[in-house]
Amino acid sequence: MDNFRxxxxxxxxxxxxxxxxKNAALPILCAALLADGDHVFRNVPNLMDxxxxxxxxxTMGLDAxxxxxxxxxxxxxxxxxxxxxDLVKQMRASVLVLGPLVARYGRASVSLPGxxxxxxxxxxxxxxxxxxxGAQIRLQHGYVHVDVPKGRLQGAELVLDMPTVxxxxxxxxxxxxxxxxxxxxxxxxxxxIEELALVLNKMGAQIEGAGTDVIVIQGVExxxxxxxxxxxxxxxxxxxxAAAAATQGDVFLDGVTFDHLEAVAxxxxxxxxxxxxxxxxxxVAAEQRARGTDATTAPHPGFPTDMQAQFMVVMTxxxxxxxIVETIFENxxxxxxxxxxxxxxxxxxxxxxxxxxxxxxxxxxxxATDLRASASLxxxxxxxxxxxxxxxxxxxxxGYERIEEKxxxxxxxxxxxxxxx
Ligand code: EPU
Numbered sequence: 001m002d003n004f005r006x007x008x009x010x011x012x013x014x015x016x017x018x019x020x021x022k023n024a025a026l027p028i029l030c031a032a033l034l035a036d037g038d039h040v041f042r043n044v045p046n047l048m049d050x051x052x053x054x055x056x057x058x059t060m061g062l063d064a065x066x067x068x069x070x071x072x073x074x075x076x077x078x079x080x081x082x083x084x085x086d087l088v089k090q091m092r093a094s095v096l097v098l099g100p101l102v103a104r105y106g107r108a109s110v111s112l113p114g115x116x117x118x119x120x121x122x123x124x125x126x127x128x129x130x131x132x133x134g135a136q137i138r139l140q141h142g143y144v145h146v147d148v149p150k151g152r153l154q155g156a157e158l159v160l161d162m163p164t165v166x167x168x169x170x171x172x173x174x175x176x177x178x179x180x181x182x183x184x185x186x187x188x189x190x191x192x193i194e195e196l197a198l199v200l201n202k203m204g205a206q207i208e209g210a211g212t213d214v215i216v217i218q219g220v221e222x223x224x225x226x227x228x229x230x231x232x233x234x235x236x237x238x239x240x241x242a243a244a245a246a247t248q249g250d251v252f253l254d255g256v257t258f259d260h261l262e263a264v265a266x267x268x269x270x271x272x273x274x275x276x277x278x279x280x281x282x283x284v285a286a287e288q289r290a291r292g293t294d295a296t297t298a299p300h301p302g303f304p305t306d307m308q309a310q311f312m313v314v315m316t317x318x319x320x321x322x323x324i325v326e327t328i329f330e331n332x333x334x335x336x337x338x339x340x341x342x343x344x345x346x347x348x349x350x351x352x353x354x355x356x357x358x359x360x361x362x363x364x365x366x367x368a369t370d371l372r373a374s375a376s377l378x379x380x381x382x383x384x385x386x387x388x389x390x391x392x393x394x395x396x397x398x399g400y401e402r403i404e405e406k407x408x409x410x411x412x413x414x415x416x417x418x419x420x421x
Contacts, residue, residue, distance in 0.1 A: 002397075004390040004404060006381035007413035008363055012249030014410045016240055018256050019045040019401040020069070021233035024192040026093045027169040028199050028230065029053050032062065032073040033100035034177065035203055037225035044071040044230055045401040048394075052091045056083060060097075075225065078105070085111035085142065091398075095123055098146065099170035102130060103177040106148040112139070117369040119329040125164045129171040132156040133178055155180030155219055163188040163213065163299045169196055176205040178219040187215045190300040191260045195231050202226045234260040235306045235372070236400060241265075241284045242310035243379045243407070245273045246317065250285040251410060258282055263303045267295050267311060271318065292320030292357055297328050309335045309376035316344040317383055318357040326351050335373040338366040342380055342388070360385055367391040371399040378403065382412055389417075 020043035030053070032039045044050060046066060054071070057064040060081070063074035081101040088094040088111040101108035113121065123144075127137050130146055133153040138145040155178045158171055168188040173196070175182035187193065189211055197210030203226045206218040237256045244251035245268055258265070258277040265275040265282070271290040276283045292315060297305040305328035315322045316339055326332045333353055336346050342364050345356040363386035368374040374395040381388030390396075393416070396403060404414045 001392045001394045001419040003417045003419060004378060004381070004393050005415050005417050006363070006378065006388045006390065008381055008384035008386060008388060010247065010382065010411045010413055012244050012247045012251050012382070012407070012410040012412060015252045015254055016406050016410060017254045018232045018237045018240070020230040021192060021195070022047055022049055022399050023165070023235070024195045025050055025071070025230050026053055027096045027166070027173065027192070027196045028228070029057065029071060029073070030096045030100050031173060031196065031199055031203065032057065032075045032225070033060070033078065033097060034104055034173065035223040035225050036075050036077065039073040039075060039225045040227040041071040041073070042229035043069055045233065047401055048398045049091050049093060052087060052094070056087045056094055056097065059084065059087065081105045081108040083110040088113055092121065093166065095126065096166055096169060098126060099173035102135060102146050102148060103153060103174045106151045107146060109143050109145045111143050117334065118332045123167070125160050125162070125167040126170045129158045129160070129167065129184075130174060132158055133174065133182065153178035155182040155217070157183045158185065160184065160186040162186070165190050165192065168193055168215070172197065172207065172210070172215060172217060173200065175217040175219060176200050176207065176223065178217075180219055182217045182219070184215040184217070185213070187213050188299060189213060191231060191234060191257070199226055199228050202228060231260070232256045235304065237261055237282070238264040238304070238307045239310050239375050239379070239400070240406075241268060241275070241282070242307070242314050243382060244284040245271070245286045245290055246314045246379050246383045248286045248288065249410070250283070252278065252281055252283045254281045256281055263301060264307055267293060267303060268314070271314065289357070290314050290318040292318045292322040292355070294323045296325040299328070305329055305332060306372050308332060309372045310379055312346070312353065312355060313339065313376045313379045313383070315355040316346065316358065316361060316380070321354065321356040324353045324355060326353070334370065335368055335376045338368060338377055339380055341366060342384055362386060363388040365389045365391060368395065371395045375400060378407070378414070382407070382414070
């Protein structure tokens, strides 16, 4: 597996183009299962997770191809509505095929994703929702088998215990072809949900309220293929914002939607960083060390859990201390021991991380087991004195398109060192 070698100390300066959003693309690609014909998805990032989704669609008999940011799908009835273990284990988001498959075929089998590095991550809310719409659920041999005895789902009122993102996406995608009306209460409000609803509505669905906590879906008889360009990745953008702040740089992020970045912008401003909306993008500039600033993760529009690790790196070299609280996932502080090995001063107690700002970090060999934690180590390497090696950047490749090229163009000294395995 490849590693990154980073020579710390450079200040990031310049302009960076933000790619299409991974977490918007994944459910949208699955929506192609809902309508036969030729779909065209533009501004799709070339990432491992997107390629895995392509593999999954092809396994089911669809043509799916990603070239130059355009993901083309020729959709046709699937041979078997099954997401096998070998693909689900590579990418939990494979579970996003469940809603479209059950809506369209009245049955689906998906390997259970199991736990992952950041927590247990059950899918009980997805399944409870489908059950309320008339599906029967059976767990057998590590697979969840969903079957709709009547053949077609029936609209229902679904009240989620927590605003799960992929759960809301799965249930919304399931409800579009159900008989009658479905209401999702306590729905997730992330921009990716709004984007999926926009695409489904372009395909002929009738969805209202996406982006609020109550989504109402009037089922329709059939959907049409779609041509759509995906929104920019707010977490990639946030990661570059954190990198600019941590290196006391001055970076313009091109092609982002500022409204999606409000919570991150507010936190960085509170920490003394300049964040300005400018034309088609956002400028982030820091002339001095950030100030210690507390942050608590929360569902959108709160501070995103996917930005917690990167923000923590900004806090490691801030003046003063801060407390960062992770409320979404129970095990999302794996970057902490690695950051401490680089000279940070962070102590964790349950869901709280207390960060005492230090003058500088020192380069080291580090490694993380999830995407955002790995990204935070790259930022730490940019700040640190000397050389940092971030091992197994496999995780970063799942979610960041050409990150080393984009950082180099901003003045970072980072190179990919090809691995042997
Ligand atoms: N949860 C349940 N039961 C469920 C569903 C969720 O208990 O049926 C719990 C989870 O265990 C977690 C919380 O609810 O504690 C929220 O999880 P959610 O379902 O919202 O997360 P997700 O849909 O699995 C998506 C993103 C994640 C992001 C989270 C939170 C995609 C493909 N993934 O995951 O992105 O962290 O929402 O915003 O959209 C990443 O990109 O690195 C990433 C992990």
